[in-house]
Ligand code: PGA
């Protein structure tokens with residue numbers, strides 16, 4: 157039974173305010189914080205209303221407090237419905253999706269804690285035995301970096317050959333280290349600057365970045381004796397110029413229409429043996445996604461982030477069109493844990509790989525590590541380096557230690 161709810165303003169990794177929520181039950185406690193995006197999808201719920209965290213802080217705490225006190229923390233679905241009713245808008249723009257999602261996750265953690273269970277076990281049950289591969293962020297461009305950086309937002313790697321989480325996490329950090337050296341060979345002025353998600357921000361072309369990304373994967377993979385595959389988040393909604401009908405690659409001075417973009421991405425996937433490519437098209441271009449997935453979906457995960465915004469109805473449309481074979485899962489895009497769960501369930505039923513993910517603006521909250529394990533997500537996207545990123549990776553290491561019979565997920 158929920159006895160107290162507290163909402164406070166805390167810092168995120170960009171130094172911006174976000175919320176952290178404590179839920180106290182008579183025999184349990186849950187705490188969760190909400191992150192924020194920079195390259196947000198237009199169909200996401202709203203993080204905070206105008207005026208930000210300060211605009212909702214005291215009022216939301218009062219309303220949520222009066223609605224939730226006395227409820228059973230196990231009634232998560234009902235509580236999530238009440239939060240939507242309290243907000244009263246479709247896109248949660250009154251009290252903010254970040255507020256509702258932090259309450260929702262804190263409620264679930266309080267429920268888990270009342271059984272003395274970690275969240276992953278409360279959600280996934282006693283037979284949880286698969287651990288996710290970390291999708292590590294190595295270099296940043298686009299909206300997560302400065303103007304001389306590559307246009308592609310995220311150069312990622314997946315240690316697909318890793319035998320356990322510890323090996324996987326350290327493989328990613330080794331690639332990250334190697335890439336710093338490789339960037340310095342291309343750009344002698346490089347001082348080690350990093351972007352929002354802890355990847356390096358090199359002043360090099362997209363092509364040069366793709367080259368050294370592949371080189372680092374191969375060299376470190378050979379050294380460690382495990383396969384490491386390159387991946388990308390192109391965050392193409394940020395590149396799309398709707399007036400021109402083209403993707404604008406400012407760093408390279410090239411513009412591509414949808415047909416060019418399909419060929420460009422297909423060529424990258426084949427040349428570099430990409431394991432995963434996120435948002436290769438604008439968030440409205442289901443058809444472009446479907447064409448690319450038809451061409452290369454058998455050898456590469458084509459993932460929708462801004463395309464699906466963790467929304468079950470939008471995913472249903474994507475499934476109907478065969479638009480993608482993977483989906484990014486960011487609870488604060490949809491505003492509650494129960495809706496996040498429903499989207500993951502629909503994805504799994506239709507062989508769409510769910511990838512639980514951080515945001516570019518994060519806190520040290522490690523809840524998504526539990527969600528990835530508990531919801532059975534074979535990959536977790538949570539960076540490689542930086543306090544707010546390693547909070548999740550180190551939590552995964554602890555979870556692995558608690559599950560001696562667990563093995564790495566299969567795709
Ligand atoms: P965001 O971007 O958190 O800034 O929206 C991350 C991503 O596009 O995956």
Ligand code: ZN
Nearest residue numbers: 389391434461
């Ligand atoms: Zn993305």
